[in-house]
Amino acid sequence: MCGIVGLFLKNDDLCPKLGEMLTDMLITMTDRGPDSAGIAIYGAEGEGVKITVQSDDTSAFDGLDARLAEATGTTPGIRVIDTHAVVTLPEAAADAAVSALEEMGLRIMARGASMEIFKEIGLPRDVAARFGLREMGGSHGIGHTRMATESAVTTLGAHPFSTASDECLVHNGSLSNHNRLRRELAREGFVTRTENDTEVGAAYISSRIAGGANLGEALEGTLQDLDGFFTFVMGTRNGFGVVRDPIACKPAVLAETEDYVAFGSEYRAFADLPGIESAKVWEPEPATVYFWER
Amino acid sequence: MPSETGVKTLDMSAMELREINETLQSAAGSNEAFEVTNTRGAHAIAVGLDAPIHVTVKGSTGYYCAGMNKQATIHVKGSVGPGAAENMMSGTVIVDGDASQYAGATGHGGLLVVKGNASSRCGISMKGIDIVVHGNIGHMSAFMAQKGNLVVLGDAGDALGDSLYEARLFVRGSVKSLGADCVEKEMRPEHLKILADLLEKAGADAKPEEFRRYGSARKLYNFNIDHAGDY
Known part of the structure; x- marks a missing residue:
């Protein structure tokens, strides 16, 4: 089990509040992942x-x-x-x-150009406080609360993972073909730094984007080439994408208003978002890619 | 706090979840009415009730809302997370919004009405519950369903009724695919009658004649060595 939160702002007026909104969302997901937490912030360039x-x-x-x-x-x-x-x-x-x-x-x-990643072992509340996450502004951000299953509880095992410039991935689930894929990607020059399965997922998506795919196409590729359970949320310099495996047992909820797109492992993460009462809220379909770009 | 209408309000911003559930679980009076406010997606709201009381949950909930219900009528004015009305024995659960995974799973009795869509594994291993979904249902719904009725006004996802026992499945829209041993069956007058009754109870605006019925081909009941590769 892990918790994922994400916010992609459509209204620039909210940018100074990104960190504050994301921190509240992240702390709400503590029950799903109390061992470490991390955040990718796409701030001012x-x-x-x-x-x-x-x-x-x-x-x-x-x-x-x-x-x-x-x-x-x-x-x-x-x-x-x-x-x-x-x-x-x-x-x-x-x-x-x-x-x-x-x-x-x-x-x-x-x-x-814009992405910064902060991640450490500890409760999400403590990790957020250590990095002053609440004060950070930006256009979009992704956070993760981890309950480790596939590799050790270490700083490097925490999410998000980044394997290319301005690209990051967070994951709830587990991959089963990551070792073979890790070797193949290394031959293409996409070297991973850990034994973690998610990092291989990140490198896979980065390799597809480097090969000319857009964010949507790269995420589409995970459905064919990655074996295992996953709810992925991916950030790029100007984009925000979501995909779930065809079995879709890892929970996911999306919310969209005129001002933002929000992702949460559970609806609880949205409770404090402005205008959530009238937002479009839905569960992303299995094996279906959703992405937004600014 | 009793209000003027006699409805007691249980405010989740002021009370612990356990206190709220204990209050509801100890309410025995027939037709006692409660409302739960400030739900904010919390888990396990109104679980384990066992009296003919009325509970209105004002807002969306997280996991396991209205689980293990007996006798009570629980009306959620919002959407519910995974495992809503799981293992219901009797009573009624109405969800105005959508339901996440495995709504009504393993239910033995009672009625679950979802006015929006239900996602994957709706009614998995149902054992006598009636489920009416006004919208669509996701993949692997009614997997290993044993007894009861699943009525879907919209469409059904992949592998509907996989490894089905004797539950009846009624779908008005399209079925993306049927699971192993699930087949379309003849709609007989007794089925139209069951369906008419359930649609009325669920406040659903649909005619029984618009539905198709699916059920078990009963070929997986006994192990067949010739089909070893299919299991």
């Missing part, structure tokens, strides 16, 4: 690329700007938030920065 890194030992962030400046020849911006840091630097320096950061033993959580 600035100059260059953002790389989110994590370290259990936060002293690793001391002097990070100087070391990165030396490795990349740029002047990176660094924002430390608890065990995570968001590094901002020009796109051209991003590959060199990722290599340097990995050499320093930092874990790469996310990379992208």
Whole structure:
């Protein structure tokens, strides 16, 4: 069992409140996943690329700007938030920065023009407080509360998973053909960092998008190529998608108003959303792709 | 709090779920009426009731609403999460909105009415309950259904009535596919009568003649070595 929440805003006036709305939704799903929580936020885009890194030992962030400046020849911006840091630097320096950061033993959580990912072990309420999630703004975001089944309870085992720029995936369920698929995707250059099944799902979707598929087509592909149980919610730089496997035993509810599209593992997650009383609320059909783009 | 109309309000923003269910479970007086407010999708509302009381649930609920009901009439003015009216023994549960997975599962008796759509596995392993869905039902509905009636005014999803025993299935719209051992059967006068009665009880605006009946071909009742590959 896991909990998923997601919000895709259609009304820009709500963007400053994204974190607040998503935090309440995430905490409501604590019963479904109390062991770890994570969130992907698509925030304001600035100059260059953002790389989110994590370290259990936060002293690793001391002097990070100087070391990165030396490795990349740029002047990176660094924002430390608890065990995570968001590094901002020009796109051209991003590959060199990722290599340097990995050499320093930092874990790469996310990379992208707008996406930042924060995830840790602990109750969703505590994880949200540590990262100041409530204060974050953005156009869309996806959160996950985890009850681990397929791999260990670790920071890297928490969701969302990102395997390409500005792309992230959260999952409720379990995949059974992920080991074979992991090897195939690695040969195509989509390397996963963990033993987790969901990360393979993320890499699969990223590989399809890299191959020219749009978000809808990439999600459609999961129905043929992924074996197992899944309710997936996927974020891209400008998109938000949902798909459930044909058996559809993992719960899912969608709500849509003129202002937003919301996803929840249960209706409870929607209780505080503005205008939910008059929203269109429905259960996504099995083996059916839903996606929105701005 | 008794209101002017004699309806007692149980406010979930002020009372614990357990306190609300204990209040409902200990109500014995015939025709006592309650309303549950501020539901916010909570789980297990109005479960295990055992008296002819009337409960109005004002709002949408989560898992297992009105489970194990006996005698009570529970009217949900919203949608319900998975497992609504599961294992009902008697009484009536009415859902104004949609129902999630396995609504009415394993029910032994009583009537479940869903005015919207019900999703997958509606009436799975039903054992005597009557279920009337005004909208559509999802896949694997009435799987291993043993007894009772499932009436669907809309369409049915894949594998309707898979491994069915003796429940009667009536569908007005299309059936995406029938499950193993489920076949269309002749609609006889006694079936039209059952259907007319259920449609009336469920406040459904449909004519019995518009439905088709499905039931068990009874070929899976006994193991047949020649069909070993089919099991």
